[in-house]
Amino acid sequence: MEVSMISSVQNQSAANKKHILFADFDNTQLLTKEQSAVVTYQNILSNLALQNLSNNGDINLIHCTGRVFSDIHRDIKSGHHSQLPFPTAAQTPHIICGVGTEIYTLNNLGEYELDTQWDKKLKETGFEDAIKSFTVKINGRIISHFCHLIENTLGADINLKPQDDSKNTNLKKSMWGEIKGSDHFTNDELKTAVQKTLHAVCKFEDDQKIEVTTSIQSGKIAIDLTPKGANKHEACMYLAGKLGYTPDEIWAAGDSLNDGHCIHLSGANVIVVGNAQADLIKAIHNENKAAHVNFAKLENEAASGIIECLEHANIITHKAIISAQNEACTKMSDIQNYFVDYPETKSQNPYKHYY
DSSP states (O other): OOOOOOOOOOOTTGGGSOEEEEEOSBTTTBOOSOOOHHHHHHHHHHHHHHHHHHHTTSEEEEEEOSSOHHHHHHHHHHTEETTEEOOOGGGOSEEEETTTTEEEEEOTTSOEEEOHHHHHHHHTTTHHHHGGGGBOSSTTOBOHHHHHHHHHHHTSOOOOEEOOGGGOBTTBEEEEEEOOTTOOOOHHHHHHHHHHHHHHHSSTTGGGGEEEEEEEETTEEEEEEEETTOSHHHHHHHHHHHTTOOGGGEEEEESSGGGGGGGGOTTOEEEEOTTOOHHHHHHHHHTTOGGGEEEOOTTOOTHHHHHHHHHHTTSSOHHHHHHHHHHHHHHGGGGGGGGTTOTHHHHHOTTGGGO
């Protein structure tokens, strides 16, 4: 699907203002799917440049991910994710994770602390009691029968299973599936099937305490159950307000329907990267939200698309981008081990002169 850049209306002094950017990590900041050596190299370079823009104070970058804290924290400590460089704790003072159910902030001792105010708010929704009717107490896993009920309601065998216990929490229950053969249904139909199943298995009105987020990408299905009102949008607005940002200073970037809540950010600007799913773009247009959405050019995937849109909206200057890119180039020699099997990388990379 070919889309063109739609610019957002910004204050004339925007370039002199530090904005806050909430960005999904996997495939929004950094492509984690299989890529050629050159694409991977350029993607890492752009991601490092985006981190540098944040480190240099040009924008306040906040990681907003569907993964739970224990999962993302492991990558922060190791400095890698799927063999790709990952931001350090010093570069990640705030994290929104678990599809918006967890918010962590780095304290003065260099340790992450749970935002207890946000956690208390979510627990007061009654979510944990609501899901007891279809979860087992052992390890908190979702009963297989519930997954089968969703398949029956949907009328399709999608091999739906709960995520591993390490990827679920008391406030997030997730499932994975896959579309098989000739089965075909939309994301809206999937979400409706989950909601109908919840209504059938929950106690009276308990299903109203549960937020349902679904996405379909390349035949892969993801279902997240969280407390009502717990999603990336609400978590972003909460943290932005706590940090003193006004709606016009808030930006959000995403690539999939899992980030769809971000298009509802009141008064905020949204970036859709060049590699975004067609379903996300369709949802934006269906909900008439395109007026405050910046679509990156198709060739500008992940962090490259984010940088493009921020420059187009005068949030960051071209001079700042060049400086951040130059700084990123000096760091690329530290990760040459990712490209030892790809001798063509240096010759094809536009920044090869830095070696």
